[in-house]
Amino acid sequence: MKTIIFKSASVYLLPLLLLFSVFILLRGHYLPGGGFVGGLMASIAFVIHSFANGVENTKNIVKFHPGFLMPVGLALALLAGSLPLFTGETFMTGLWMDQPVPVIGTVGTALFFDTGVYLVVIGVTLTIIFTISEGL
């Protein structure tokens, strides 16, 4: 799509949507949101950018193959799940820091698990969309 308005808007939308997706990710522990929704939003940010500027340009922004995010995210989620095993507790038990971190709040293994989901969703969605648009 070659409209100037859309093209220039997409430049500003990309970082805004990415920021918003991180907000949704962090918000998700007690309120609606979380890794899955956040990941979808982050990939929508890239999809909008690719609509306006073409897939090639979006790929240049991402730099690496988005499929690589899948094992990274899975590894992060697996690590978050199995950390309690090392302290003798059961799989998937939430371990929490004593002191809250400013802005984010109390950090626990649940956050890492959700971040893992976030990365996997971005990886899967972008791989699918990039592969499909290559065939067009």
Next chain:
Amino acid sequence: MSNPYIVLPVIFQLFVAVTLMFSWTNKNLQKLISVVGSLIALLISISLLIKVNQEGIQTMQAGGWIAPFGITFVADTFSALLVLLTAISGLAVSVFSVGSIRNARVRFGYFPILHLLIMGLSGAFLTGDIFNLYVWFEIIIISSFVLITIGGEKAQLEGAIKYVAMNLLASVVFLTAIAILYGLTGSLNMADLSLQVAKVENRGLVNVTAILFLVGFGIKSAVFPLYFWLPASYHTPPPAISAIFGGLLTKVGVYAMLRVFTLIFVPDTFLTTVITVMAMLTIFSGGVGALMQNNIRKVFSYLIICHIGFMLAGLGIYSTLALAGAVFYLVHDIVVKTNLFMVSGLIFKIKGTYSMRLLGGFYKEQPLMSLLMAIPLFSLVGIPPLSGFWGKLLLIQGAMDSSNILLIGFILLGSFLTLFIIAKLWSEVFWKDPQILPKKEHIKYFDELKPLKKRAMLASVVFLSILSLGIGFGAEWVMRIAMTVAENLMDPSAYIQAVLGT
């Protein structure tokens, strides 16, 4: 006894899958990781079975949420035994894949998906929560969808559509049944359900739910009249994939049936009659179906159905002896069926066809390999003292005790049909005079493979053949485990106590 490490077989497979995904582009490294990972998984599951044998039922509450509210993982002898068998088949298939899977399939992530499938299977065996069981079933079928379509040949896609359609239908039925059960009792924990279902006054609705479970698991384990998808799809993917499908996928359905119909729904006469009739017809239709086939893999596919009938018969008789027979047969069947599909792959690699009519003279050309292949083939028939014999013996004894003459007749008929089919296969493939087969261009023949690949394929067949010989000759030991399993199934109070702690 609470033990946080019983999910290790599941987590470890995920770990292997993730490691494999990191080495996505390096084919040889992937093969190495897969084989080493499967070996370690085998050791983990052996230690789990030993621990369960020594210390009794182990439980784990995921995330520390107490049963019946959280998700419970339970390792009793039955679960630990099946996790061990999954690891054994997994190792054999992983080694066989090193030799037989084409690089194009490896590049599309064959190995990570294989390990995710094994993870799903181990999870399904270990979970003590009915909804979680559904989730593991989903993981299994999603991984198997990918495996059955990977490579994208025309026949594969056709088989996959039938497979996907029927399995999704089974999932819908299964999920509906869970929903009704949850509406009736307000619980999803299987041990808790065992107590709650007994209290429900509306017995009609309980029976309907039981039948829904029977249909859902029946489609998955391919019993009469819901088996049509199996012979339509299992012969299409590469042999390594049909080996793990044939060995394990239908058996999860059998496991779920054995678990649900001993723990949650204690069958009344109506239900056992339905199961017995289904078992008889499954044995009959599987055996007769196998008679008609010419493609070796289709023969084995129908034989899977026939032998699922034996296991179902054990549930239909519903006595300790018969259940022990079903469990023994399950152990034997997983090892032998995995092996047989690998054998068919080996025959294909050497001769370039699966057709019995075209094959021949195998014994003259490859005498040693033929003797090796004779082991799984005749174990399947159950010539004493090979492994298939003992399970059937227990089943017939069980049927005698409940004086179910008709069922004994069908079990004998099924054994006879199997014997006839295997004898026919043996004379066609191994003894008949060979024909000159035209060399096909797109197949890489066994002789053209690298020595390492040849050895990998042979090693996995040898490994499983030795194991099935071991089951046959060490039958007493296996039978003791099978009896323990059957006693636990008939009297689930130990299971319930281990989970709920009351």
